[in-house]
Amino acid sequence: MTQILKNIRVLDLSRIVAAPFATQTLGDMGAEVIKIERPGPGDDSRQYGPPFAPSASGGTLPETPLYMANNRNKKSMAVNLSTPEGQAIIRELAVVSDVLVENFKTGDLARYGLDYESLRRVNPRLIYCSVTGFGQTGPYKDKPAVDSLFQAMSGMMSITGEPDGLPTRTGFSIGDILASSSVLSSILGALYHRDINGGAGQHIDISCLDATIAALSHRVMQYFMTGVAPVRMGAATPNTIPSQPFDCADVPLIVSAGTDRLYRKFCIALERPDLADDPRFVDVRGRAANRGELLPELERIMKTRTAREWMTRLDAAGIVTGPIYDLQNTFEDPQVIERGLRIDLPHEGFGNLSFLRNPIRYSETDLDSYTAPPAIGQHTDDVLREVLGRSADDIAALRGAGTVA
Numbered sequence: 001m002t003q004i005l006k007n008i009r010v011l012d013l014s015r016i017v018a019a020p021f022a023t024q025t026l027g028d029m030g031a032e033v034i035k036i037e038r039p040g041p042g043d044d045s046r047q048y049g050p051p052f053a054p055s056a057s058g059g060t061l062p063e064t065p066l067y068m069a070n071n072r073n074k075k076s077m078a079v080n081l082s083t084p085e086g087q088a089i090i091r092e093l094a095v096v097s098d099v100l101v102e103n104f105k106t107g108d109l110a111r112y113g114l115d116y117e118s119l120r121r122v123n124p125r126l127i128y129c130s131v132t133g134f135g136q137t138g139p140y141k142d143k144p145a146v147d148s149l150f151q152a153m154s155g156m157m158s159i160t161g162e163p164d165g166l167p168t169r170t171g172f173s174i175g176d177i178l179a180s181s182s183v184l185s186s187i188l189g190a191l192y193h194r195d196i197n198g199g200a201g202q203h204i205d206i207s208c209l210d211a212t213i214a215a216l217s218h219r220v221m222q223y224f225m226t227g228v229a230p231v232r233m234g235a236a237t238p239n240t241i242p243s244q245p246f247d248c249a250d251v252p253l254i255v256s257a258g259t260d261r262l263y264r265k266f267c268i269a270l271e272r273p274d275l276a277d278d279p280r281f282v283d284v285r286g287r288a289a290n291r292g293e294l295l296p297e298l299e300r301i302m303k304t305r306t307a308r309e310w311m312t313r314l315d316a317a318g319i320v321t322g323p324i325y326d327l328q329n330t331f332e333d334p335q336v337i338e339r340g341l342r343i344d345l346p347h348e349g350f351g352n353l354s355f356l357r358n359p360i361r362y363s364e365t366d367l368d369s370y371t372a373p374p375a376i377g378q379h380t381d382d383v384l385r386e387v388l389g390r391s392a393d394d395i396a397a398l399r400g401a402g403t404v405a
Contacts, residue, residue: 001366003030008191009387011093012036012074013102013109015043017147017176018208019131020070022183023101027073028358028367034093034383035071035374039078039405042376043067055350063349063373071373072345072355077384078377078405085403087112092388094119094126099187103131106141116203126201127190131183135207145208150175154212159219161232168232178215179208241287242266242295245324246302246310253307256320260284269317270301347372377405 008031012023020035020043027033037043045067052060053068080086091114094100100119102109109115116128130136133145151157151169161168186204194201213220219230222238236244240258257266260283267276275281275297280290287294302310307323314321325333331342341359344352358367384390384404398404 001364003367003369004362004365005029005031005191008032008099009097010034010099010101011090011097013090013100013104013114014131015103016045017066017070017173018179019101019103019129019183020045021177021180022187024070024072024074025180025184025358026099026187028360028370030366030369031099033074034097034379034387035074035076036081036090037076037078037376039080039377039402042076042078043071045070046376053347053350053353061349062376068353068373069356073369073371074374075379075383076374076377077380079380080403080405081112081114083401083403085398085401087114089384089388089398089404090114091119091122093383095123096387097123097126098191099127099129101129101131101183101187105144106130106132106136120201120203124201125194125199127187127194127204128201129183129187129190129204129206131179131206131208133208135210136205140209147173147175147208150179150208150212153209155216155219155229156212159216159230159232162234163232165232175208175212179206179211182206182211182214236295239284239288241284241291242298244295246299248302248305248307248310250306252324253302253310254322254324255302255310255314258284262319263287265317266314266319269313269319270298272301343370345370345372349375380404 005026008026010023010026010031010033012020012033012035014020014023015037023033023035035043041047042062046062046064048066049064051065053063055061079089081090090112094114107115110118116130119126119128132141133149134140134143148169151160151174152167154175156175157167157169160170183204183206186206190202190204223229230238234244237258240256242263243256243258245252245254255266257263263281264273264276267273275294279286281287281294311321311323323329330336336342341357342354343357345355346352353372355370355372360367381395384395384398385392390398395404
């Protein structure tokens, strides 16, 4: 099977999460991804531990879960961008690349002559994607930012958490991941546009805050329609009732039976058809208006049986229900095992280590060819020699000058 992005070359000048997660997926799809790192420390995410990756000798390597999760299927090249020689190498690579992705501060790469306007002159076909906290325009364009700020300023934290608690950050860098989804889709769209419109590249401006706000979707539309900002409701939802975790006799269970049809089935499974016939609860609007009367009774009933007993009953009734897992439970679940989301990849530094498989499944193209995340500068010589045609003497001179590592 062929790979969907075979023969596409991506020059990856990004770090941490927001863009590397996207360029990793481009690599999964078959693109040649050349990751540019600083000599020495490399991508900042390599230091974001503990934990650190175990080495085959029993120690640890300077590679963390954050780095390892976002950098498979890439080549690492260590280049000193502060030198004219290093800048020239990036310029040469841009000439022979299809895509460049960067998440430097707005305007930073212009200092080196590596901004879009400079590089489009040497490669008009180049698709150049800039990923920043707030985008290339606006009063905050020069403001530093991290994922927690996107969650805070987007309004996401204001609707996450218990009603009587503080606004809550999600348990992972969801703003960065959402931005990466925009990076990925925008690049794929730009590649298609280039192919059907005469070969011209373009600049893509991705704001992590924009992407996080956009992902709030119907909660934003709720605000637009009512003029009232949504509030925190814990794990419940505002208008699909019931749709939340319930404590059972042993462990909690998630249940979603928010439509009128499913709510009636739910009540029958609970052996309480009277709750389905009660005029206060018979439709969605009624349940939303009277949730304070309905939910305590449902919570009381759910505590009378174990989670397994309720799952058996609710599954038979066609109600959406399931256990609430930690990650160990998740990867022991037969559905997750069957889908093969956990894969082992060989790495010369530590033998085999488990990684997440890409969740996309194509019928006609290969998305299961993986290489482990590279060490810093692991492919520097290979790229200089095979992509740029540099001789062994040239490479030695560049190393000696500290231009590459």
